[in-house]
Amino acid sequence: MSQPLLLQRSFFQSGATLPYQKRIDALNRLHHAIRQHEPQLLQALQSDLGKSATEAYMCEVGLALSDISYVRRHLKRWMKPHYRRTPLANFPAHSQIISNPYGVVLIMAPWNYPFLLTISPLVGALAAGNCCVLKPSELSPATATVLTTLIAETFPPEYVSVVNGGIEESQALLELDFDYIFYTGGVQVGKIVMEKASKHLTPVTLELGGKSPAIVTADANLRLSARRIVFGKYLNAGQTCVAPDYVLCQKEVHQEFLQMLKEEIRNLYGEHPLDNPDYGKIINRRHFDRLCRLINSAKVVVGGESQPEALRIAPTVLDNVSADDPIMQEEIFGPLLPILVVNNTNEAFRFVQSRPHPLALYLFTQNSKVERKFMTELQFGGGCVNDTISHLAAHNLPFGGVGNSGMGAYHGKNSFLTFTHQKAIVKRGLWLDPALRYLPYTPTKNQLIKKFLQ
Numbered sequence: 159m160s161q162p163l164l165l166q167r168s169f170f171q172s173g174a175t176l177p178y179q180k181r182i183d184a185l186n187r188l189h190h191a192i193r194q195h196e197p198q199l200l201q202a203l204q205s206d207l208g209k210s211a212t213e214a215y216m217c218e219v220g221l222a223l224s225d226i227s228y229v230r231r232h233l234k235r236w237m238k239p240h241y242r243r244t245p246l247a248n249f250p251a252h253s254q255i256i257s258n259p260y261g262v263v264l265i266m267a268p269w270n271y272p273f274l275l276t277i278s279p280l281v282g283a284l285a286a287g288n289c290c291v292l293k294p295s296e297l298s299p300a301t302a303t304v305l306t307t308l309i310a311e312t313f314p315p316e317y318v319s320v321v322n323g324g325i326e327e328s329q330a331l332l333e334l335d336f337d338y339i340f341y342t343g344g345v346q347v348g349k350i351v352m353e354k355a356s357k358h359l360t361p362v363t364l365e366l367g368g369k370s371p372a373i374v375t376a377d378a379n380l381r382l383s384a385r386r387i388v389f390g391k392y393l394n395a396g397q398t399c400v401a402p403d404y405v406l407c408q409k410e411v412h413q414e415f416l417q418m419l420k421e422e423i424r425n426l427y428g429e430h431p432l433d434n435p436d437y438g439k440i441i442n443r444r445h446f447d448r449l450c451r452l453i454n455s456a457k458v459v460v461g462g463e464s465q466p467e468a469l470r471i472a473p474t475v476l477d478n479v480s481a482d483d484p485i486m487q488e489e490i491f492g493p494l495l496p497i498l499v500v501n502n503t504n505e506a507f508r509f510v511q512s513r514p515h516p517l518a519l520y521l522f523t524q525n526s527k528v529e530r531k532f533m534t535e536l537q538f539g540g541g542c543v544n545d546t547i548s549h550l551a552a553h554n555l556p557f558g559g560v561g562n563s564g565m566g567a568y569h570g571k572n573s574f575l576t577f578t579h580q581k582a583i584v585k586r587g588l589w590l591d592p593a594l595r596y597l598p599y600t601p602t603k604n605q606l607i608k609k610f611l612q
């Protein structure tokens with residue numbers, strides 16, 4: 159298992175990944191390879207998750223391509239050393255920050271966006287000049303197979319390689335002393351990753367999940383709120399880390415909002431969503447059974463039907479759910495949307511505040527005071543006002559969690575920074591060497607030092 163790491167460490171130490179042109183070549187090759195393998199990728203995503211070709215391109219293949227294009231446009235500027243002002247005490251000198259890659263990084267990906275969440279961190283790692291070992295999820299095997307071929311055809315193993323396998327292989331990789339670990343997945347495994355990384359003091363990014371709320375206030379545009387929540391919730395059959403997990407709806411608009419949710423589910427997925435070829439499936443039987451157990455039929459107001467043989471569950475809404483219901487005790491990660499009624503926005507605020515920090519928060523309101531309070535005072539990874547999910551597709555915004563939903567962030571320049579050590583360098587001039595800091599110390603030096611440092 160240590161073979162890929164040793165190979166890559168020696169390749170990295172040869173300096174082969176460092177020049178700007180080498181990094182651009184790597185990104186160009188990756189872009190080209192993704193284009194070449196597009197039909198196989200779309201087919202694999204259909205096979206693993208029932209994704210339609212449009213959804214698979216929009217949410218995985220296309221986003222990965224546009225990630226690469228964005229990084230290629232900006233990389234030259236990001237790589238340049240940044241000069242900073244030098245404090246008087248260091249005069250004469252130049253101060254600068256040099257962006258250095260960490261070395262050999264491990265990227266562990268989950269099954270729900272199995273292509274994007276492997277390639278997107280890889281783009282940042284290559285742009286920053288690293289070598290990379292990829293560990294795709296074993297639960298999305300068709301995509302893992304195409305990824306393995308794509309990477310093997312595009313990069314020598316000493317630059318980028320793929321390790322396939324399950325928990326045993328993941329744990330064996332985590333025993334090794336990588337220079338950086340980038341993990342996307344659930345909270346429990348995130349804790350294992352961090353514990354293992356601590357043995358070698360390996361820095362980590364943890365892109366985790368959690369229960370992300372959508373809050374609908376009394377003055378919200380209910381039609382758009384319903385449509386955008388339906389889009390964010392049922393995309394990939396609810397298996398999206400930033401999907402709205404549950405809705406906190408203000409009681410004055412509860413019935414009207416519910417009606418609009420029903421209409422928008424019909425508008426987007428038709429009368430019989432289970433027959434809609436554009437609607438996804440649950441990843442495996444274990445998750446299907448787990449989700450079915452969370453459906454309390456007494457509370458179902460939309461959907462509830464399923465096709466066990468096809469692993470499909472209709473877009474489902476459960477109404478009048480309480481915080482004690484089983485569905486509120488874990489991240490749902492499926493097409494079930496519980497609605498909890500709140501009396502006012504303060505109650506919604508306290509509800510979110512009293513729970514672990516979510517990865518995303520979506521606020522539907524037209525009240526700027528409420529918006530300011532929720533956006534500035536609550537802790538969560540990121541989110542939207544009057545939309546769901548779209549913050550994830552913005553290259554200029556960092557994407558990541560806080561507290562229970564993770565640590566670190568990537569996308570755009572943040573991907574480059576994540577895989578880069580910012581090295582501080584002071585270059586002293588030789589023409590002057592003030593005696594101030596040198597012994598012997600005198601009362602005058604003491605006075606001057608106190609003047610400088612206050």
Ligand code: NAD
Nearest residue numbers: 267268269294295324328329343344347365366367368399
């Ligand atoms: P998963 O089970 O595929 O696991 C992810 C990776 O961890 C895989 O490579 C797997 O081999 C490895 N792994 C699994 N169990 C392990 C163990 N015991 N020890 C070591 N390695 C192990 O994916 P998952 O965890 O089911 O993914 C779903 C979760 O990921 C959800 O909670 C979701 O919210 C979160 N997620 C977060 C983001 C984000 O960007 N923040 C994106 C997607 C998914």
